[in-house]
Amino acid sequence: MFINKDKKRLNTMHSPIDVKDRLQNLIIHKETDYAKSIYKNPVKEYIDSKTAINEKKIIFEESPICIGTAALVPNKGDWYTVDIGIKSILIVRNNKTEISAYLNICSHRGAKLVEGSGTKAYAFKCPYHSWIYNLNGELKARPRENAFEEINKDQCSLKKFELDNHQGFLWLIMNKKAKNKHSSNKTDLNKLLTNYNFNKYHHFKSIKINPKLNWKLAVDTFLELYHIDELHTKSLAPIIKNDLQIFDTYGKNIRIIGARHSAVKLNRVLKNQREFDIHTIQLRIIFPNTILVCHPDHVEVWQIVPKSEVDECEVSFSLYTKEAFSSKSAIRHWNNNFNLALDAVVKEDFPLGENVQKGFYADPNRKIIFGKNEPALQHFHKQIKLDLKLSA
Ligand code: FES
Ligand SMILES: [Fe+2]
DSSP states (O other), rough: OOOTOOOOOOOOOOOSHHHHHHHHHHTTOOOOOOSSSOOOEEEEHHHHHHHHHHHHHHTTTOEEEEEGGGGSSSSOEEEEEEETEEEEEEEEOOSOEEEEESSSBHHHHHHBOSSSSSSSSEEEOOTTTTTETTTTSSSSEEGGGGTTTTGGGGSSOOOEEEEEEETTTEEEEEEEHHHHHHHHHHHHHHHHHTTTGGGOEEEEEEEEEOOOOOOOHHHHHTSSSSHHHHHHHTTTTTTEEEEEEEEETTTTTTEEEEEHHHHHHHHHOOSHHHHHTTTEEEEEEEETTTEEEEEESSSEEEEEOOSSTTTTTEEEEEEEEEOOOSSSHHHHHHHHHHHHHHHHHIIIIIHHHHHHHHHHTTTTTOOEOOTTHHHHEEEEEEHHHHHHHHOO
């Protein structure tokens, strides 16, 4: 077992020391993993519309972006939409093995084809003039065909984007620049997601929320455990230890591991992976917008996308279970878990965040401070800046 007897601050990121020993070491010394120094982040980045436009272009269009999971569309004809900024994307399972992504815009006069999500569709009918597309995005029928016969139906398909199903996560690749970045990111993701084959998880339930937050501020919510005791006094504080985290990075992606109070009470190194999963909270942040909160038998997935305005975003929250569920008691159990997680974020994190967002406008030239004990915030914002700079 690794113990630092000198009670010196340790920087063990990516060290060969077993993660269970690292956790016990932090618990014993009442410590946390640190960044090298504090980091000041300009408020402007959360309120500047020019920055928001750049981010949408560079980070959400010219980069691969995770927009959901295969488990959301388990059967042929299952579909959902994601609106990223002004672009609406339609995700459809066309057959057992293929899931496709289309621009959710009708090729006739540009109406939004569908809204929300659905199951077992065999075609999509435009709400404007009834043009009908099949699951492969091909135009199959249009009223008064003779008025349009100068343009063949096969020239009127929905615009299709590349979609890569990687370990059950769906990656939207909108262009060549995004494709080039995707393969190196996959190498990092494989390390971040070791032991997580998401193809095997079952989707329980999803909800969409539209907080008045810049999308990065919504992500920030999940990047530190320093606020647990103060903000989540009754919800999370009785379960999770405040301000203690193991921090690791995998390229742009991040892993944060916190201790449950049950781990502290045990007063010994956790014995195996199962024990480790039970007594910790594990967050995996898939850059830039997907947060997995991993529990032993289920995973919360939070996905955040910017909306048109700089101070608005859309958050989708989904709960996935390891085992299939059908009994009433299982559904009640997962509903309780779903509501607990949702309440902590929607009733506690987001209202506080909305106050922060409003406060940004009071002094827009200010910088906010990320402490040494908030390394994930630092890493996330540095990666964003790097991406924007590289493309400048
Ligand atoms: S815009 Fe879709 S049918 Fe006319
Ligand atoms: Fe929180």
